[in-house]
Amino acid sequence: MSKIKKFFSRKKEEAAAFKQKLTGSGMGEGHKLNAPKPEQAAPSGSGSRKKYDAYVPPKRNELSxxxxxxxxxxxxxxxxxxxxxxxxxxxxxxxxxxxxxxxxxxxxxxxxxxxxxxxxxxxxxxxxxxxxxCEGVFFRCPMISDEILPKAAWKAKIKDFLYQQLEEDRGLTACLIIHNCNVKEKADDCIATLIRYLENLINSPTEEKFCKIRMSNKIFSDKVRYVEGALDVLQAAGFSEVQIDGEPFLLWTREQTEEDLDLPTLVEALKNSETIPLELDRxxxxxxxxxxxxxxxxxxxxxxxxxxxxxxxxxxxxxxxxxxxxxxKAMRERExxxxxxxxxxxxxxxxxxxxxxxxxxxxxxxxxxxxxxxxxxxxxxxxxxxxxxxxxxxxxxxxxxxxxxxxxxxxxxxxxxxxxxxxxxxxxxxxxxxxxxxxxxxxxx
Incomplete structure (x- = not known):
């Protein structure tokens, strides 16, 4: 499984676990009100503070x-x-x-x-x-590599990584490109527009007006056409550029949809995609x-x-x-x-x-x-x-x-x-x- 598919698989598992918790099916076993919790340990001499192991520094081999x-x-x-x-x-x-x-x-x-x-x-x-x-602020990105770099360097490296993955998983990767290679406002508007295009096709696949997009359309030009990754999403969905009466259109056919990818999956990926997380290095x-x-x-x-x-x-x-x-005092606190x-x-x-x-x-x-x-x-x-x-x-x-x-x-x-x-x-x-x-x-x- 590619890194891109692993990313979306993990997101799906997290969403399912959260939903299960909300429905109450994952709340754990009950216990009597006056009975101690089985996992509750006696407090140490310094109070109830537990021993921590959450922060794991980069692994180093035993010293030679x-x-x-x-x-x-x-x-x-x-x-x-x-x-x-x-x-x-x-x-x-x-x-x-x-x-x-x-x-x-x-x-x-x-x-x-x-x-x-x-x-x-x-x-x-x-x-x-x-x-x-210190020299600056540095980050790690476990999804891509073990390097420790400044944020600007990671942004460039993440962009290169995503474009390298584009041929293998065009639809899913393009969803991440939209989030990681554009400013947030532009990315959010683009994703909302793409979801509307794809949901129209899912609900009415035989409607001719939903099967083609005029590329000179103002909404398409303002919110989709010039956003990195957007046209790749449409290509993976089955759209291809054609000329109709001398004007450029994107025309959808089911046969051109990316292999092993359907429209509902692509819509779900657009909704769940996010910027690739960076971990702050100490x-x-x-x-x-x-x-x-x-x-x-x-x-x-x-x-x-x-x-x-x-x-x-x-x-x-x-x-x-x-x-x-x-x-x-209030003025000093605000300052x-x-x-x-x-x-x-x-x-x-x-x-x-x-x-x-x-x-x-x-x-x-x-x-x-x-x-x-x-x-x-x-x-x-x-x-x-x-x-x-x-x-x-x-x-x-x-x-x-x-x-x-x-x-x-x-x-x-x-x-x-x-x-x-x-x-x-x-x-x-x-x-x-x-x-x-x-x-x-x-x-x-």
Whole structure:
């Protein structure tokens, strides 16, 4: 079965499962009101939060000797300031992190806050040579390949992939081309028009007026003719271009319908087709304290362009100056919500007691539970019980798990402190928290 047919088969199964759930036939076995649910387990010491396994990083093979040597070499590059050879043992990495952590603590909080504020302003002033916290926002597309690419690169790759599949499954592939290669409004209008054409043929296949389409017709020209994939759908349905009285028409005959494809199936495919989903890649980074002091976000994190942001801020400043009045609490909250809506993605950094940081990229509407899953997937001991503390909001409780990063105002960037439950303060700094392969991601200074 081709990838295109697998895509629509999966969509059909999902729709059937949803329908079954609505009808109540898939609601599970009943139980007495005063009886405990059989799958309910006793709460752990940290509350009812379960262990997570939803986020699965890209699979890596077990480290070979060559890979271990490469990891050691990467860690060796961290200490370029010393002329002697760098000790790449785990204890040396921990010692380096401790030294930098102590230096960070000695730095005044006022200076750190000033540096962060300055870094945020650079984004809006369009400063050159910015020391960005990450290179951008990256995605995966399991349906096509295991590559990790920016969204623009994936759009081009998805388009190439679909056109390559066109000869094998013209009708189904063309439905996906309409959704993936056109703007949403144009695609929606085109699909609605195509469905009307095909349903007319299904209901009245002998009606002559439904068997031909004048290509100069305004509705056809505006909503179908120049939409990518639309003419391929009609060709798969059995339409072919002919000349009638010197004017171009599309004429339908049942014999020209694509093999193994009928009109009801094509209508269903048009209704169920959608953009091929991209999965946000966490773009994991492991940082030392000296590398985690500044957060400057790339343009991909913003909904607006730098010029639009600058213009909007200028208009707000002028409006406030003209108003010449104190703002109420409601006005301040509305202003804060407008600022938060500028962002598509959030940069989350988690600081471990041994001084190391991990960094990941999230959609602003992902939930706090997704952050816990991400952190747990990075731990050498994934069974370790832990809590996360937001420097601005305090400890993230079980009630916060279903809230989004947007709801908790943890955007566009946030720092969370990792705490291992049941471990003494001294033991916290001695633990090695991260998986061995993640140490390869420690960046050179």
């Amino acid at each position: 000797n060559e890979a271990r040597q490469a990891a050691n070499a990467a860690l060796a590059r961290i200490d370029k300031k010393t002329s002697r050879d760098f000790n790449t043992s785990l204890s040396a990495v921990k010692a380096q992190a401790k030294r930098e952590l102590e230096a960070e603590r000695r730095q005044k909080e006022e200076q750190l806050a000033s540096a962060e504020a300055s870094a945020s302003n650079v984004r809006c002033t369009g400063g050159e040579n910015r020391n960005l916290a 773009n994991i980074k492991v940082l030392l304290p000296s590398q985690a002091r500044r957060v400057i976000l790339p343009d991909d994190f913003y909904r607006l362009s730098p010029e639009e942001i600058k213009k909007e801020q200028q208009l707000r400043s002028e409006a406030i100056a003209q108003a010449q009045m104190l703002r109420t 804060e919500q407008r600022n938060l809506r500028m962002y598509r993605y959030a940069l989350v950094r988690v600081k471990f007691p041994n001084g190391l940081f991990i960094q990941g990229t999230f959609n602003v509407f992902e939930k706090i539970t997704d952050v816990f899953e991400f952190v747990q997937s990075c731990l050498a001991d994934e069974s370790l019980d832990f809590t996360l503390v937001a420097t601005s909001e305090g400890k993230l409780s079980d009630e916060d798990l279903e809230k989004s990063l947007f709801d908790c105002k943890l955007i566009p960037s946030t720092l969370l402190l990792f705490r291992a439950n049941g471990v003494s303060a001294v033991g916290q700094t001695e633990l090695n928290y991260l998986k061995e392969e993640l140490l390869m991601l420690v960046e050179a200074m």
